Amino acid sequence: MSHFLDIHKTDPADLRQMISEAGRIKQMRKGLPKGTPDAEQVLANHMVALIFEKPSTRTRVSFDVGVRQMGGQTMVLSGSDMQLGHGETIADTARVLSRYVDMIMIRTFEESTLLEMAEHATVPVINGLTNRTHPCQIMADVLTYEEHNGSIRGKKVVWLGDGNNVAASLIHAAGQFGFDITIAAPETLQPEAEFVNWARNKGVEVVLETNPQQAVEGADLVVTDTWVSMHDSQTTKERRHNQLRAYQVDDALMAHAKPDALFMHCLPAHRGEEVTSSVMDGPQSVIWDEAENRLHAQKAVMRWCLGK
Ligand code: CP
Numbered sequence: 001m002s003h004f005l006d007i008h009k010t011d012p013a014d015l016r017q018m019i020s021e022a023g024r025i026k027q028m029r030k031g032l033p034k035g036t037p038d039a040e041q042v043l044a045n046h047m048v049a050l051i052f053e054k055p056s057t058r059t060r061v062s063f064d065v066g067v068r069q070m071g072g073q074t075m076v077l078s079g080s081d082m083q084l085g086h087g088e089t090i091a092d093t094a095r096v097l098s099r100y101v102d103m104i105m106i107r108t109f110e111e112s113t114l115l116e117m118a119e120h121a122t123v124p125v126i127n128g129l130t131n132r133t134h135p136c137q138i139m140a141d142v143l144t145y146e147e148h149n150g151s152i153r154g155k156k157v158v159w160l161g162d163g164n165n166v167a168a169s170l171i172h173a174a175g176q177f178g179f180d181i182t183i184a185a186p187e188t189l190q191p192e193a194e195f196v197n198w199a200r201n202k203g204v205e206v207v208l209e210t211n212p213q214q215a216v217e218g219a220d221l222v223v224t225d226t227w228v229s230m231h232d233s234q235t236t237k238e239r240r241h242n243q244l245r246a247y248q249v250d251d252a253l254m255a256h257a258k259p260d261a262l263f264m265h266c267l268p269a270h271r272g273e274e275v276t277s278s279v280m281d282g283p284q285s286v287i288w289d290e291a292e293n294r295l296h297a298q299k300a301v302m303r304w305c306l307g308k
């Protein structure tokens, strides 16, 4: 069994294998009603706990549907309803849950919660987003890019806005899948140096840029996300908006990218803030495929975790 904690902590050959497996799994169920079981019932007799300490639409529904299609059963738990939120240690929670379920997916605040869960669980633990990273999202993004425009290796990916948890996993993916990445953000909102240095040491180009137009020049993929994440204090909202206004992805900015460049957003989006509706609903946007691909990519992740 293996934990899926982060893209930079997972073997690149395994990541590559998961992407091709996800594509195969997706093809297998093309056109079927969503409740139809997968031909391969790899999670038959398996119970999966989905723990949420933050809100979620995509992660919650895609994991729940994915497990069920693979023949397993789910239990969706909210952190605040569990003893976890009332003083029981994460380690003890991990030990107990491991006696009831075969796999744990957790969305939480501090990365240390995820790591402690993984250290003490005797079943695989999957990172469904922490304040620091969001690896499942980026697995879906790589799958989405490659479905539309072929191999992502050597491509130029540009991130605009807050250098947040999603940006961090995208930087990890740059190192593991071999693409170059430019982060366009004000200096105070650039991603963590630790992640940037990690990717640079893998031999890919990581450019930190403050000018959005210059950053997007020649891009193959343009990505953005909310300016204020779930773990950010709402009091920073106004300051963030002022700092990031110039990084909004609009048609004029997209015009600096290659003509066949794609646009992605992990969602939920704030239309008219980090991205205009015209880009979200425009011909270069692949956001709905991206959201769908959470389902297929995570099935591949879960199979890998269980060695199936
Ligand atoms: N992209 C993503 O993780 O969405 P949710 O917060 O709705 O799960």
Ligand code: NVA
Pocket (backbone or CB within 6 Å): 164, 165, 166, 225, 226, 228, 229, 230, 231, 266, 267, 268
């Ligand atoms: N950066 C966002 C991603 C949501 C899926 C957040 O953490 O709120």
